[in-house]
Amino acid sequence: MTTPEHQPPAPDHSAPESRDRVYRSPAGIAAGVLLLAIALWLGIDALVSAHGRTPWLALAALILVLPTFAAFTVRPAVFANDERLRIRNPLRVIVLPWGSVASLQSGYSNEVVATSGTKFQLWAIPVSLRARKKAARQQSMAAARAAGAASGGRSRGRSSAVPDRPTRAQTDQVMDELRELFETHGASERAQGEPSVRWAYEIIGPAVAGAVLLAVLLAIG
Incomplete structure (x- = not known):
């Protein structure tokens, strides 16, 4: 038996x-x-x-x-959880399980690229070049302050100050959060599936x- x-x-x-x-x-x-x-x-x-x-x-x-x-x-809105990314654009609703996402790109617009090569723009997360320039200026100022503090610390024989965290534009921080979700859950079993698009x-x-x-x-x- x-x-x-x-x-x-x-x-x-x-x-x-x-x-x-x-x-x-x-x-x-x-x-x-x-x-x-x-x-x-x-x-x-x-x-x-x-x-x-x-x-x-x-x-x-x-x-x-x-x-x-x-x-x-x-x-326009973007909804993200551990299983999928749902994009509500003006005329379409796109649902992408993290396993069907190839990358998240930021240039003159924020986009998600599916494994099929199709790109979908994130209307709810617009790129602000002005905010990026402001963040870059703040980061440069923070780096200059950290360098000045380090120089003063060396001259007095003390340890240098810890530099500030890098400053990022708000929408770039949002894209960083989405990338973290994608990298963390993209390979999980519950995050697999095919994309869907609805008008x-x-x-x-x-x-x-x-x-x-x-x-x-x-x-x-």
């Missing part, structure tokens, strides 16, 4: 996902709220007080403008409807 071979326990895929870290652009949100408030103010005023075709034009413009403004300002029809649909309605109203005069 043969004895059954020992089978390793199956991985527990029912375990809950780790909590998301959420990254958004405060400047983008502020600009979006301002633009949406202005659009609503002008649109509602035209709807209430205008006459003839103007209220219909205002309604069509609102249907077009509101989702468009929201898509490019308030909507944001909840944004595209109303915007297209508003554009079509506006074009018809303008065409019929």
Whole structure:
């Protein structure tokens, strides 16, 4: 009689996902709220007080403008946990398990590169060249202070001061956190899988409807 071979326990895929870290652009949100408030103010005023075709034009413009403004300002966000990276861009939602990520790149824009070679821009984490230059100046000043302290310590026969930590722009710090998650969890079993991309029809649909309605109203005069 043969004895059954020992089978390793199956991985527990029912375990809950780790909590998301959420990254958004405060400047983008502020600009979006301002633009949406202005659009609503002008649109509602035209709807209430205008006459003839103007209220219909205002309604069509609102249907077009509101989702468009929201898509490019308030909507973008990046959600990251131990299993995957979820990117909510203006018109798409991309889900990338860490095992499907090849690298995270920072240049004039922040991007994630899938193992297939496809690049996805991180709209919620915009690059600020001004912030990078400011961080570089602060780092240079910190290095100069550390060098001065070290020189003074040697002249007095004491140990030199510990230099400040390198200063980084905020969005570069965010990319460092994402790279750390990728390097830590990219090889784990729960972080494997295929990327998925979904179009944001909840944004595209109303915007297209508003554009079509506006074009018809303008065409019929």
